[in-house]
Amino acid sequence: xxxxxxxxxxxxxxxxxxxxxxxxxxxxxxxxxxxxxxxxxxxxxxxxxxxxxxxxxxxxxxxxxxxxxxxxxxxxxxxxxxxxxxxxxxxxxxxxxxxxxxxxxxxxxxxxxxxxxxxxxxxxxxxxxxxxxxxxxxxxxxxxxxxxxxxxxxxxxxxxxxxxxxxxxxxxxxxxxxxxxxxxxxxxxxxxxxxxxxxxxxxxxxxxxxxxxxxxxxxxxxxxxxxxxxxxxxxxxxxxxxx
Numbered sequence: 001x002x003x004x005x006x007x008x009x010x011x012x013x014x015x016x017x018x019x020x021x022x023x024x025x026x027x028x029x030x031x032x033x034x035x036x037x038x039x040x041x042x043x044x045x046x047x048x049x050x051x052x053x054x055x056x057x058x059x060x061x062x063x064x065x066x067x068x069x070x071x072x073x074x075x076x077x078x079x080x081x082x083x084x085x086x087x088x089x090x091x092x093x094x095x096x097x098x099x100x101x102x103x104x105x106x107x108x109x110x111x112x113x114x115x116x117x118x119x120x121x122x123x124x125x126x127x128x129x130x131x132x133x134x135x136x137x138x139x140x141x142x143x144x145x146x147x148x149x150x151x152x153x154x155x156x157x158x159x160x161x162x163x164x165x166x167x168x169x170x171x172x173x174x175x176x177x178x179x180x181x182x183x184x185x186x187x188x189x190x191x192x193x194x195x196x197x198x199x200x201x202x203x204x205x206x207x208x209x210x211x212x213x214x215x216x217x218x219x220x221x222x223x224x225x226x227x228x229x230x231x232x233x234x235x236x237x238x239x240x241x242x243x
Contacts, residue, residue: 002093009097010104017105027067027105031059031113039121052123053204054177056132060110060140061197062168068102068147069160076151092235095148099141099231106140127207131216135207138223139200145230152237171197176205196226 017023035055042048114133117123125132150167154160174184174192181192181202192198203219206212 005093006097006100009094010100013098013101014104017101023067023071027063028109028112031063031109032116034059035113035117036121039117048121049124049208051177052117052121053208054175054201056110056113056117056123056136057139057197057200057204058172058175058177060106060113060136061143061200062164062172063109064102064106064140064143065147065150065168066161066164068098068144069151069154069163070157072098072148072151073154073157073160077156095231095234098148099144102144103137103141106144107137110136110140123208125208126211127213127216131213132204132207135200135203135216135220135223138220138227139197142196142200142223142227142230145227145234148234149230149237152234171195174198175201177201196223199223 017027035052038051038055039048042051110133114129114136118125118129118132146167150163151160154163170191174181174188174195175197176192181189181198184192199219199222203216203223206216206219
C-alpha cells in the first residue's frame, strides 16, 4: 500500500461524487428525509425515541452499502478498474482509497443525521452525542466495506442491488428493532450475534438509555472489526473487470 496512491484514488472518487448530484442527494439527503418521515409518523408518541437509535444505525449502513456496491461494479464493468490496476497500484490501494472517500462522505452523512435527530427532532440521548456520531460513522463505513466486498460477486448493477435482501435485510430483521435480541429464539439469537448491524444498534440504544460507555466501545470495536474484515476480503476477491 502506498499512501500517495491511496490518497489519489480517494481524491478521484470524491471529485466524481461532487459532480454526481443525484448520488450526493441519495447519500446526504435521503437518510435525513427518512428519519424525518418516521418522526412525523410517530409525532407526540414515544415510538420515535424507541426506534430512532436503530434508524441512525440502519439508514447510513443501507445507503452506503447500496451506493458503494453499485459504484464499484460500474468501475469494473466500464474497464476503469482494469486501467487503474494496470498502473503501479495494488488492490488494497484501490479499496482503501474508496473506503477513505466514502468514509468522508459517511462522516458528513452521519453528522447531518445525528444533528437532525438530536437537535431538531428531539431524540433523547443520555450518553455523549459525539460518541453517537462516531458509532454512526463507523456503521456507515461498515456498509461501505460490505458494499465493496459483495460487488466482486455481481456482474450487473441489478445483481449488486439483489445482494441487499441477502446481506442487509436479515441484519435489519435480527438487529433488535422488531424483537429484542434477548427474546429471539435461540438459533436466531445466535445468528444475530454474528451480524455486525446488531452491535451498531446495541451501541446506539445504549447511548440513548445510559451515560455508561464501556459497552458502547466494545460494540464499536466489533463493528470496526467487521469493517476491516470486509475491506480485507474485498482486496482478496476484487476482480479487474466483469466478464
